[in-house]
Amino acid sequence: MVAFAIQGWINLILWIVILGVLLWAFADCVIRRKDAFPAIGTMPKVGWMLVIGLMALLTVFTGFGLFAYIGAGLGAYYLLDVRRGLREAAEGPW
Secondary structure, three states: OHHHHHHHHHHHHHHHHHHHHHHHHHHHHOOOOOOHHHHHOOHHHHHHHHHHHHHHHHHHHHHOOHHHHHHHHHHHHHHHHHHHHHHHHHHHOO
């Protein structure tokens, strides 16, 4: 019984972290310039906002499951790759 309670708490913490990553990625996408996205060769800003927002909503309404895992990967990809490219395009590599 205790193992199920621990598993439930771990799932809740992971769900909150994944949702936080998705919301961070969405907020970052909102503040970036629209013309910077094609400059780095990625999806347009509206596309990223739609995909990240949809994953965030699906994660909220379906709980910790397949959509949360997909959302975690998508949010991590945006924050680690696309965001870095957008910052370098706006500010330069150094």
